[in-house]
Amino acid sequence: NAGVTQTPKFQVLKTGQSMTLQCAQDMNHNSMYWYRQDPGMGLRLIYYSASEGTTDKGEVPNGYNVSRLNKREFSLRLESAAPSQTSVYFCASGLRGRFQGDEVKNIQYFGAGTRLSVL
Amino acid sequence: RKEVEQDPGPFNVPEGATVAFNCTYSNSASQSFFWYRQDCRKEPKLLMSVYSSGNEDGRFTAQLNRASQYISLLIRDSKLSDSATYLCVVNFASGGSYIPTFGRGTSLIVHP
Numbered sequence: 001n002a003g004v005t006q007t008p009k010f011q012v013l014k015t016g017q018s019m020t021l022q023c024a025q026d027m028n029h030n031s032m033y034w035y036r037q038d039p040g041m042g043l044r045l046i047y048y049s050a051s052e053g054t055t056d057k058g059e060v061p062n063g064y065n066v067s068r069l070n071k072r073e074f075s076l077r078l079e080s081a082a083p084s085q086t087s088v089y090f091c092a093s094g095l096r097g098r099f100q101g102d103e104v105k106n107i108q109y110f111g112a113g114t115r116l117s118v119l
Numbered sequence: 120r121k122e123v124e125q126d127p128g129p130f131n132v133p134e135g136a137t138v139a140f141n142c143t144y145s146n147s148a149s150q151s152f153f154w155y156r157q158d159c160r161k162e163p164k165l166l167m168s169v170y171s172s173g174n175e176d177g178r179f180t181a182q183l184n185r186a187s188q189y190i191s192l193l194i195r196d197s198k199l200s201d202s203a204t205y206l207c208v209v210n211f212a213s214g215g216s217y218i219p220t221f222g223r224g225t226s227l228i229v230h231p
Contacts, residue, residue: 050216
């Protein structure tokens with residue numbers, strides 16, 4: 001039961017370097033999300049993809065780009081890393097379905113996170 | 120001002136206590152609501168959905184008050200293992216998508 005898989009788990013970058021965070025889900029979910037989590041700030045949405053072929057900005061998109069490569073994979077790219085991007089990054093996929101007779105919208109399942117430090 | 124507000128705590132309670140958390144939201148178009156649990160340095164995991172009629176799962180009860188725009192989580196008979204951060208999540212519909220907004224979380228510490 002892989003669920004949502006993120007790579008890498010840890011990364012240290014120098015200012016100005018670029019990197020791509022990978023995320024894959026095997027649950028056939030349409031929606032996928034990227035968040036960052038900073039102390040005292042909670043989870044903030046960076047970008048999301050409601051379905052294969054679409055991406056939209058979230059609350060804090062500046063400095064990031066995303067690619068929904070196919071239904072399974074949603075990557076996050078930092079083109080020129082800055083110290084302000086030091087954070088824990090979580091990928092999630094979302095399920096819409098029925099539970100106990102009620103429609104439940106957008107239950108999210110999270111990957112284990114990527115801890116990124118930018119020096 | 121964040122659209123979803125939670126008291127960060129920490130709530131420090133003895134084993135066996137009952138504790139309640141509230142979460143207020145500002146977007147009246149919000150359509151689905153959840154409580155997640157997050158352990159230290161781990162990913163958030165779904166605790167329970169919040170239904171309009173209220174719902175219970177063992178020691179946990181969730182309520183939604185649309186008129187006052189808040190959701191609540193009640194934990195009865197607290198266990199040491201309940202120590203964690205509890206995140207409320209509010210989704211609102213936009214262009215066929217569901218946009219999630221997380222609260223900053225409420226920290227719970229259950230002590231012997």
